[in-house]
Amino acid sequence: MLTRVDPALSPEAAAPVAPHAVVIGAGLGGLASAMRLGAKGYRVTVLDRLDGPGGRGSAIRAEGHRFDLGPTIVTVPQVFRELWAASGRDFDADVDLRPLDPFYEIRWPDGSRFAARQDTGAMLAEVGRLSPGDVRGYERFLKDSEARYRIGFEDMGRRPMHRLADLVKVLPAFARLRADRSVYAHAARRVKDERLRMALSFHPLFIGGDPFHVTSIYALVSHLEKAFGVHYAMGGVEAIARAMVKVISAQGGQVRQGVEVDEVVLREGRAVGVRLASGEEIGADIVVSNADAGHTYDRLMRNVPKRRWTAPKLRRTRWSMSLFVWYFGTKGTRGLWPEVGHHTILNGPRYEGLVRDIFVKGRLAKDMSLYVHRPSVTDPGVAPEGGDTFYALSPVPHLGHDDPVDWAAMEEVYRRKVQDVLERELLPGLGKHLTASRVFTPETFRDRYLSPHGAGFSIEPRILQSAWFRPHNVSEEAKGLYLVGAGTHPGAGLPGVISSAEVLAQLVPEPVGVEVAR
Structure with a gap:
């Protein structure tokens, strides 16, 4: 039983x-x-080493610009609405979500473009414009995607x-x-145009996966x-994080x-609290780690013999x-640049070869593909009047490969290459x-987020x-x-x-004899 009685109270007054x-x-x-634990009736203390909430979804400010550091879009708003509802609150009263149309535009070196939209007719027109012979295959791909969503997200993704x-x-x-088939291999069975194959298979990169090896279940993103x-979210994902703190x-x-x-x-095989770097100890009935799973097991439990997540297994x-x-x-x-919207994906001359360099060979390629975020077209307050705020993101190898990139030497060289491409x-x-400028490299991800090897999304989501x-x-x-998180x-x-966190709520025991105030 987890409920505690305060010993300072007399037996008559004990509660x-x-x-x-x-x-x-x-x-x-x-x-x-x-939020989930608070809704259950737990007293909750969240501990974080950064100076503001959100983790990878936090923001920094410089010269009047707000830079959203990580995620920039919300794709399944109902998971937030359900989270708020579980806490007895209304998400839409706390967070201002704006639908994007188009979601993003993909551009290829040959000058062709593909605008991703929610409307089926508009998407069929885009597919037909690029490759008329692939329209029927695209329709089949959408049906495949829905079937994978039912299994991969609504079923497996929301239960232990x-x-x-x-x-x-x-x-x-x-x-x-x-x-067993990869996302790319599945897309290739449905459409013949290589540009469309890329447009239908690149989504695993948003969660750290190699489209040529990640299971086709991840086609559910379409x-x-x-x-x-x-x-x-107006104010960026940071605004969601701050709204969560208020709840x-x-x-x-x-x-x-x-x-x-x-x-x-x-103590005796049970987590009974945490020790801070300062030496302070905080007791707990349960401990939930949103730190990277690798960091949790390799660092935070370094003095504990592990049965499964041993150091060799993590390696x-x-x-x-x-x-x-x-x-x-x-x-x-x-x-200026009126054709550049909120999100643009600039493809380099290679798709599979570049992905292989990043994930398999672990080397920094001479070419690159970029994900460009321009939130100021939707949220003018992100930049000073008359200006814009951007980020350009390039997938690169993590630091755990043989002969990792020396980012101290390469940071400005690579930034200059990114600028040249833009x-x-x-x-x-x-x-x-140009005004304000900041750069995050894999070393930043390692040091700021304590991410093993500076990985952007923790463990790669391969089928095994x-x-x-x-x-x-x-x-x-x-x-x-x-454990929760990526x-x-x-x-x-x-x-x-x-x-x-929804899965966590199904696993954590209910407090006994504690009334929940909503």
Whole structure:
């Protein structure tokens, strides 16, 4: 029984004291977990080493610009609405979501373009314009995507997968849907045009996966986009994180920033709290780690013998790629570059070869593909009047490969290459308008987020690193320890990390004798 009685009270006045949950990390998964636990009646303390909430979804400010550091879109808003509803609140009263149309535009070196939209007719027209012979195949791909969504997201993605029996139950569906086939291989069976094959298969890159090796179950993203749209939160994802903190505070919980957890404290095989880098110890009835699963097991539980997630196993694990992100501001550009919308994907001359260099060979290629975020076309307050705020993201190898990139030497060289590509292919004259400039390399991801090898999205979501094969939401290494976030089930991306908190709520015991105030 988790309920505690305060010993300072007399027997007559004694009343149940809500059990205490400590959450390590104020990323979106950690904050969502705190909300779920608060709704259950737990007293919750969230601990985070950064100076503001959101983790990878936080922001920095420079010269009047707000730079959203990580995720920029919301693809399944109902997971947030359900989270708020579980806390007795209204998400749409706290967060202003704006639908994007188009979601993004993909551009290729030959000058062709593809605008992704929610409307089926508009998408069929886009496919027909690029490759008329692929329209029927695209329609089949959409049906395939919906079937994979039903299994991969609504079923597996929203319930625990820590028992082997849970995996066995879905194997027939996996076989039927050819989960052994990669996303790219599946797209290639439906459409012939290489540009469309890329447009239908690149989505795993948003969660750190190699499209040529990640299971075709992840084709479900195309259905997510079509069914629910793609949205932008005014104020950025940081605005969602800050709204979450307000809910946690209203529940009686607290979020402490600027404190780093150094170790999970165990007693007789059970997590009983955490020790901070300062030496302070905080007791808990349960501990929830939103830190990277690799960091949790390799660092925070370094003094605990592990049965499954041992150091050798973590070394054998395949990690997602990392990211090079250039955040930059411009002045005098509002209205300039009118064909550049909120999101643009600039493809380099290679697709498979570039992906192979990043994931398999672990080398920094001479060419690049870029994901360009221009939020100021939707949210003018992100930049000073008359200016724009951007980030350009290039997938790059993580630091765990043989002969990793020396980013201290390459940072400015590579940033200059990114600028050259942007000036040549998207933003002519960019250099004349530049103001603020910040760069994140894989070393930043390693040092800021304590991400193993500087991986951008934790463990790569290959088929044998997904569901039951992934670090479980309820730890097998210590009783009372739970994991949420990108490195656990169901995986990376905003829908994944928010759903990990939903799974957590199904696993954590109900407090006994504690009334929940809504």
